[in-house]
Amino acid sequence: MINKIKNLALLTDLYELTMTACYFEQDMFDRATFSLFVRNYPPHRRFFVAAGLEEVLDYLKNLNFTPEDLDYLDKTKLFKSSFLSYLEKFKFSGDVYALPEGRIFFVNEPIVEITAPLIEAQIIETYIINAFNLQTMIATKAARCLQAAWPCQLIDFALRRTQGVDAGLKVARASYIGGFIGTSNVLAGKIYGLPIFGTMAHSFITSFDKEIEAFQAFAQSFPENTVLLVDTYDTIAGVRKAAIVGKEMAREGKKLKGIRLDSGNIVRLSQQVKQVLQKERLEDVSIFASGGFDEFKIQKVLEKGGAVDSFGVGTKMGVSADAPYLDMAYKLVQYKSRPVLKLSPGKMTLPAEKQVFRFKNDKGRLIKDVIGLRDDRLEGGEPLLQKVMAGGEIVTSLPSLPQIQKTFLAEFALLEDKFKAIKPAHEFFPVQLSPRLKKLKADIVQKLKKEELGES
Amino acid sequence: MINKIKNLALLTDLYELTMTACYFEQDMFDRATFSLFVRNYPPHRRFFVAAGLEEVLDYLKNLNFTPEDLDYLDKTKLFKSSFLSYLEKFKFSGDVYALPEGRIFFVNEPIVEITAPLIEAQIIETYIINAFNLQTMIATKAARCLQAAWPCQLIDFALRRTQGVDAGLKVARASYIGGFIGTSNVLAGKIYGLPIFGTMAHSFITSFDKEIEAFQAFAQSFPENTVLLVDTYDTIAGVRKAAIVGKEMAREGKKLKGIRLDSGNIVRLSQQVKQVLQKERLEDVSIFASGGFDEFKIQKVLEKGGAVDSFGVGTKMGVSADAPYLDMAYKLVQYKSRPVLKLSPGKMTLPAEKQVFRFKNDKGRLIKDVIGLRDDRLEGGEPLLQKVMAGGEIVTSLPSLPQIQKTFLAEFALLEDKFKAIKPAHEFFPVQLSPRLKKLKADIVQKLKKEELGES
Numbered sequence: 001m002i003n004k005i006k007n008l009a010l011l012t013d014l015y016e017l018t019m020t021a022c023y024f025e026q027d028m029f030d031r032a033t034f035s036l037f038v039r040n041y042p043p044h045r046r047f048f049v050a051a052g053l054e055e056v057l058d059y060l061k062n063l064n065f066t067p068e069d070l071d072y073l074d075k076t077k078l079f080k081s082s083f084l085s086y087l088e089k090f091k092f093s094g095d096v097y098a099l100p101e102g103r104i105f106f107v108n109e110p111i112v113e114i115t116a117p118l119i120e121a122q123i124i125e126t127y128i129i130n131a132f133n134l135q136t137m138i139a140t141k142a143a144r145c146l147q148a149a150w151p152c153q154l155i156d157f158a159l160r161r162t163q164g165v166d167a168g169l170k171v172a173r174a175s176y177i178g179g180f181i182g183t184s185n186v187l188a189g190k191i192y193g194l195p196i197f198g199t200m201a202h203s204f205i206t207s208f209d210k211e212i213e214a215f216q217a218f219a220q221s222f223p224e225n226t227v228l229l230v231d232t233y234d235t236i237a238g239v240r241k242a243a244i245v246g247k248e249m250a251r252e253g254k255k256l257k258g259i260r261l262d263s264g265n266i267v268r269l270s271q272q273v274k275q276v277l278q279k280e281r282l283e284d285v286s287i288f289a290s291g292g293f294d295e296f297k298i299q300k301v302l303e304k305g306g307a308v309d310s311f312g313v314g315t316k317m318g319v320s321a322d323a324p325y326l327d328m329a330y331k332l333v334q335y336k337s338r339p340v341l342k343l344s345p346g347k348m349t350l351p352a353e354k355q356v357f358r359f360k361n362d363k364g365r366l367i368k369d370v371i372g373l374r375d376d377r378l379e380g381g382e383p384l385l386q387k388v389m390a391g392g393e394i395v396t397s398l399p400s401l402p403q404i405q406k407t408f409l410a411e412f413a414l415l416e417d418k419f420k421a422i423k424p425a426h427e428f429f430p431v432q433l434s435p436r437l438k439k440l441k442a443d444i445v446q447k448l449k450k451e452e453l454g455e456s
Numbered sequence: 457m458i459n460k461i462k463n464l465a466l467l468t469d470l471y472e473l474t475m476t477a478c479y480f481e482q483d484m485f486d487r488a489t490f491s492l493f494v495r496n497y498p499p500h501r502r503f504f505v506a507a508g509l510e511e512v513l514d515y516l517k518n519l520n521f522t523p524e525d526l527d528y529l530d531k532t533k534l535f536k537s538s539f540l541s542y543l544e545k546f547k548f549s550g551d552v553y554a555l556p557e558g559r560i561f562f563v564n565e566p567i568v569e570i571t572a573p574l575i576e577a578q579i580i581e582t583y584i585i586n587a588f589n590l591q592t593m594i595a596t597k598a599a600r601c602l603q604a605a606w607p608c609q610l611i612d613f614a615l616r617r618t619q620g621v622d623a624g625l626k627v628a629r630a631s632y633i634g635g636f637i638g639t640s641n642v643l644a645g646k647i648y649g650l651p652i653f654g655t656m657a658h659s660f661i662t663s664f665d666k667e668i669e670a671f672q673a674f675a676q677s678f679p680e681n682t683v684l685l686v687d688t689y690d691t692i693a694g695v696r697k698a699a700i701v702g703k704e705m706a707r708e709g710k711k712l713k714g715i716r717l718d719s720g721n722i723v724r725l726s727q728q729v730k731q732v733l734q735k736e737r738l739e740d741v742s743i744f745a746s747g748g749f750d751e752f753k754i755q756k757v758l759e760k761g762g763a764v765d766s767f768g769v770g771t772k773m774g775v776s777a778d779a780p781y782l783d784m785a786y787k788l789v790q791y792k793s794r795p796v797l798k799l800s801p802g803k804m805t806l807p808a809e810k811q812v813f814r815f816k817n818d819k820g821r822l823i824k825d826v827i828g829l830r831d832d833r834l835e836g837g838e839p840l841l842q843k844v845m846a847g848g849e850i851v852t853s854l855p856s857l858p859q860i861q862k863t864f865l866a867e868f869a870l871l872e873d874k875f876k877a878i879k880p881a882h883e884f885f886p887v888q889l890s891p892r893l894k895k896l897k898a899d900i901v902q903k904l905k906k907e908e909l910g911e912s
Contacts, residue, residue, distance in 0.1 A: 012642055
């Protein structure tokens, strides 16, 4: 089980170890730079929200091979003892430039660049991609839900169907970055300090002889936090019983906080429920909806006049159901001060150490990004990548989650609607290459075609 | 980070704790039975492969709240100290009936039924769903890949884009259950004893001055395990260089094991690569393909005559991209010996403690399942659910992963092709209710409609 995993060094593709063993034998210890970026937009996406950096820095800072790890590698009979001795002393000593969490970025832009001795920079690949891929994908999906729901509030309900335990935690964190107000996930609440939310399931109702008895018992136990699930048998019959309990609570100086709808036609039911509540003078009881929501369903329900105040957003956000992975890649861009790229069809990379420059218009709106060489100086452009690790040590103070959320919300407001619409424009946010980067790339392509493909 | 999580008790939706706190205050300690099942088939699916039980039994056996957990719950100010004292002594003491891992099942069939004092049976809901959902979904996806690829071999390459660390491990395990021969994931190899596979990435090639130097260095380090990635610059130019290295190896009494294609038109390239290898008398060098494979792409490549011997199957299998979650639910079906169900639209449940009976024809092929009451006796039907835990203790010997894979492969062979085709028949495998279950359900629906909805 996951809580029995003591060390993450072996959480890697075997080829990271076979490649680096070969580098070791070839004495290839020069410094290399790798760049992490997303190759393509998934359907409906025209932006990404960076998330995952804190976890990656923690991983890099603590990465080491335990005697147990080395014992296992030895038993595979793949590795020579000289390489295992090297791993025994392994410590990540590299530098990291990164986009801060919560910032918006676009296709092909490096979000992290890592420079370290080749073996160190290579061996971390699998984990780096895994970490940024998940949290960035979820923060982006959450941002889309926020765009659809605004000004309704959103709560992460995904834990039961996230892809595993680790995802359950990171979905809570990343959806908060993307504008959610909290999560149902108690452990995420504890670990990340997130607000937690939750009331009752259908089984709570069915374990009592009568629905109204379940409502009354809950109101008695949680008078400050009574949100009643009304659809177990019939939503309208359920809300009438909830209204009775609401009035009983009022007589005792308490207040029914909300009712929850979890099935059926939410537009129609929420309107009917609102009427019942108004008729019973319970108009400040909020209406909370859950059950299969994502940005598409939220938008539909609100456009059709659904009387919903907040949404529990679960599975489809928590697995990013319409785009459950990003085409994220970690590629060697420089070795021994020599910029490199690969020519594989559809997968060509941008060489050298880079920087991303962001340009705004005089109203502060985002107008274009330029990917340049790291030592490019582009007037008026904000350089986005910051040095966050040097010599294996974190050299920046990491922001809190509320600060990261604030960073995201502030920049999201500056992105044009056509790029953040639920069904966005066909056009992409403008991302250009700097003249020096463009020339470098062309020169290397020409050289490679000559040398490797025999073209003249 | 995930390896710092010491205990999983708080990995739950908050409502499990608010509900059970209310049960506690209401003195509701009677035994309840919950049933876990899948409500609907995702697109293209007509069967599921059960996986996740071992993890769940481990969780149930070890579930407890640490002082640190209780301290956090106390700080939320949601819970009374009497309930926290109850949690302090919490231990799962229930009984579990389950479908063995690797068995095939269908919509609405209970795959696990858990009977325990109400609080114990409720508080585990979130984790139970999370665990079975992920591994069952992946084992099912892997089985579909196997169906498409047979007799080619499949290796799990998903780790870099699985949804988190836990998923990375469980995808390796579940895809092995579904017929894969191993994984690239080293930690999964260590934890689960799975065969591990891996050679080199494009960055390996680009970190050498010349492609052929990279090939030669790898062959020197791993003469027993040389699979060369040939598409970094140009596949055909690459395979010619690989052939040179293959012949160099042959002269030294070694053998080039394979070449790997990772981009481009795999059908055409694999045929051309095979011709080059044949011409160079390297026809026993195997051709390994990776890059965006799932059951759909595997089928297409093989149908069109792709000369591939084995596939690395990554992201799309590892997140079950076309169906990234199952509509899996854990529902109260009995409390205080009283069978219960819920009537929510589209989500009605089957009441009472149940059993699933599997029927075969005289050729041994699967012909139908019948869901019955647990004490039903249906002649000729194999009862599928087995008692695996009693009083909180595991009462069965858990099979090894190779045994589970064998169980799966044997039963999969008995399922008609129309249900396991990549684009399956519209019809579903026949699943019926036993006469006694059918009558019980009808009786309860009638009673509920009268009592809760005021219908006569």
